[in-house]
Amino acid sequence: MFAEVYVNLGVTKMDHPFTYKIPEELLDVVKPGSEVTVPMRGRNLRGFVMTVEENCAIDEKVVKDIVFAKTPGQGEGEMFALAGFIRQRYGGTLGQALSVVFPSHANATVKTEKIVKRAGNIDKALDELLLKKRHSKYTEKLLSILKDNESILWDDLRQDYDIPSNTIREAEKQGLVSVETHTSLRNPFEKLSLESKRPDISLNEEQSEILGDFLKNKPAVSLIHGVTGSGKTLLYIAMIEQVLKEGKQAIVLIPEIALTLQNILRFYRFFGDRISCVNSRMNPSLRNDQFERARAGEISVMIGPRSALFTPFSNLGLIIVDEEHETSYISEHPPKYHAVEVAVERGRLAGAQVVLGSASPSVNSYFHAVNKDYKLYTLEKRANDAALPTVSIVDMREELKAGNRSILSQKLYSAIKERLQKKEQVMLFINRRGVAGTVSCRECGAVIKCEHCDVPMSLHRDGLLHCHYCGAKKLMVRECPVCHSKLIGTMRAGTEKIESEIKRLFPTAGVVRMDADTTKGAGGFHDIIKAFNNREADILIGTQMIVKGHDFPGVTLMGVLAADLSLNVPDYRASERTFDLLLQACGRSGRGEVKGEAIIQTYQPENFAIVSAAKNDYVYFYREETAYRRLVQYPPFSHMFSVEVTSRTDEGAVAMGDFIVNKLSKAFPALLVSGPNPAPVVKIKDIYRYEVVIKDSDYDKLIEARKLLDEAIAEDGAPKNADLWYDFD
Incomplete structure (x- = not known):
């Protein structure tokens, strides 16, 4: 018997199965879907069996044997189909897609434990031992323990009863006990203890109406649009409970940046050890154990970032994607899949309901909901009837005119001072997402944009401004084209510098900073969160990681520094990203008993993304944004x-x-093709990156273009030593 095996070599020209012989001892194990280890180029590599055949199409003498195989679990056919979807949708090789769907834990180690069991008639053995004048007290103790316990852990005998290992081994030799070695799957929550009484799931009227409709009509995909603090998590918990009652399982995706112990405990309090989680901070062994626990049926709910989507549940009933707008759901490594799209596809394959939730849904998801592709649910009130924060916008151009060149406007400075006097907490959000290279005027706030695409241009090392959409280039400007000010240049905002300035302005306040530098070490992220939550600091300064999913009851003021920075990114979704960040930031304030306040500092106070975020008006933002996108297609x-x-x-x-440009332009003259243009960051880890952008109203045409590229790069005349990665929309 022979198997056709896919191996992840990461090379398009080798994206095909290889033939291997199935050795006799593995005939009962190797099936379509089996994970196998096969020899290739002097190494043993991981692969997946696609088909099993009786005959071999090539010379059997050159066919090597499969080294090792795992029996495929239930539902793995569904996961193979999901890998095919990822390959078709996002490019790359099937081997790469399979490696995403079936994650490897190459450095994982298996924890084992020895179990000591009774062997034969324990009463008789104990009586015979006691008749001997000289006998081991430890053996007597061992048999007495097993008289009351059918089995016990070897380690417990050693640690709790002080029985030497030699005594256990000798008893095994004499046939008094048997010793078995079992694999032990670790539980990341084993040190947590549940409250004696499980909390009640108490829903308000809005939540109850949504749950009722969800259970009655069972929409395939739902979008819950709820204001910050509206109780989406409690609604998720109620949905999960119903799924578990049906004997099914659930997956909850939470962005890595918001995957805090505080958030996980919200679920653990209700479901205890029926839940587990995975995240990038876990070691490979512990992460692997969680997938094995899911496969073995030990858990019913998996919580985690996008990788949790591939939990090997065999009877999946529900997939929840919290904060579905988050860009972290898009993989940064090939194949660059979007977890929201893949979640919808896995739900379709498994017959599971999919729920997307956000206070600021992605334009794409809301568009699907408006057009009835998804069921739209709305939560308009905060769960505890707490008032939304009062939000005000400060025009930093006016501050400059008044001679204030500080990072803080007079309004924000006074508000911080007032909150500190009241012993309340303050958060300062530095909005510097993706601003490298964009050029703007500090006098009027104007940003240098492409004349053809209406997106900001980026300053590159060649001294030219580049458009990443159409490839246009122009010389770096020396004055603002709007107000002719000389105060123009690339934007910079350092968290360390801001921290120093805040400490200078408020010397008696406790100040902590959260950014990539301060959270590098083990526990750094959680230590800062814990300290601020325990009121050990008065002011928390940070980048976007401070606005994601945290709940600090003591915070009554959120200050947003330079809100417009994220508008100045060469990305057509810049307004959407800005609205999301500002809405999430403002929502951190006033989550306790005291009403909150948020102050947004900006050089573009009239921008609709900033205005709609300040008003907490998503519908207004959506209308303005979609009108713009419809206009420019x-x-x-x-x-x-x-x-x-x-x-x-x-x-x-x-x-x-x-x-690529030549091939596509000849084959599809109607397509708009631009490039190759340097990527926003041209070189990463010694790899050069360029982009070609294709645009058309017909999605199927773009699929055809992608298929053409797959065929073209396999031709003999195609350039060598380059790889392609695809991204749609």
Whole structure:
């Protein structure tokens, strides 16, 4: 018997199955879907069996044997189909897609434990031992323990009863006991203790209405649009409880940045050891154990970032994607899949309901809901009837005119001072997402944009401004084209510098900073959260990680520094990202008993994304944003297909980019093709990155274009030593 095996080699030209012989001892194990280890190029590599055949199409003498195989679990056919979807939708190789769906834990170690069991008639053995004048007291103690316990852990005998290992081994030799070795799957929550009484799931009227409709009509995909603090998590818990009653399982996706112990405990209090979690901070062994526990049926709910989506549940009933708008759901590594899209597909394959939740849904998801593809539910009130914070906008251009060049406006400075006097807490959000290279005027707030695409241009090392959408270039400007001010340049905002300034302005306040530097070490992130939550600090300064999913009852003021920075990103979704960040930031204030306040500092106070966030008006934002996108034919009204070309040499990446543009322009003259353009960050880890962007209103045309590229790069004349990664919309 022979097996066709896919191996993840990461090379498009080798994206096909390889033939291996199934040794006799593995005939009962190797099935379609089996994970196997196979020899290739002097190494043993991981692969997946696609088909099993009786005959071999090539010379059997050159066919090697499969080294090792795991029996496929239930539902793995569904996961293979999911890998096919990822390959089709996002490019890359099938081997890479399979490695995403079936994550490898190469460095994982298996924890084992020895169990000592009774062997034969324990009463008789104990009586015979006691008749001997000289006998081991430890053996007598061992048999007495097993008289009351059918089995006991070896380690418990050693640690709790002080029985030497030699005594257990000798008893095993004499046939008095038997020793078995079992694999022990670790529980990340084993040190947590549940409250004696499980909390009640007490829903308000809005939540109850949504749950009732959800259970009655069973929509395939739902979008819950709820204001910050509206109780989406409690509604998720009620939905999960119903799924568990039906004997099914649930997956809850939470962005890694918000995956705190505080958030996990909200679920643990209700479901105890029926839940588990995975995250990037876990070691490979512990992470692997959680997937094995799911496969073995030990748990029913898995919580985690996008990788949790591939939990091997065999009877999946519900997938929840919290904060579905989050960009962290898009993989940064090939294949660059979008977890929301893949969740919808897994739900379809498994017959499971999918629930998306957010206070600021992605434009794409809300568009689907408005067009009845998804069921739309709305939560308009905070769960505890707490008032939303009062939000005000400060025009930093006016501050400059008044001679204030500080990072704080007079209004924000006074508000911080007042809150500190009242012993309340303050958060300061530094909005610097993706601003590298964008050029703006500090006098009027204008941003240098492409004349053809209406997106900010980026300053590159060649001294030119580049558009990443159409490839246009122009010289760096020396004065503002709107107000002619000379105060123009790239934007910079350092968290350390801001921390120093805040400490200078408020010397008696306790100040902590949360950013990539302060959270590097083990426990750094949680230590800062814990300290601030325990009121050990008065002011928390940070980047976007401070606005995601945290609940600090003592915070009554949120200050947003330079709110418009994220508007100045060469990305058509910049307004959407800005609205989301501002809404989430403002929502951190006033979650306790005292009403909150938020102050947004900006050089563009009239921008609709900033105005709508301040008003907490998503519908207004959506209308303005979709009107703009419809006008310029950006998704969801048209479709974009981005091809990222990567190579170890700059010349190799450009050559492949030119090859792609020529192929597509000849085959599809009606398509709008631009590039190759340098990526916003051209070089990462010695890999050069360029982009080709294709645009058309017909999504199927873009799929055809992608298929053409797959065929074209396999041709003999195609440039070598370059890889392609696809991204739709």
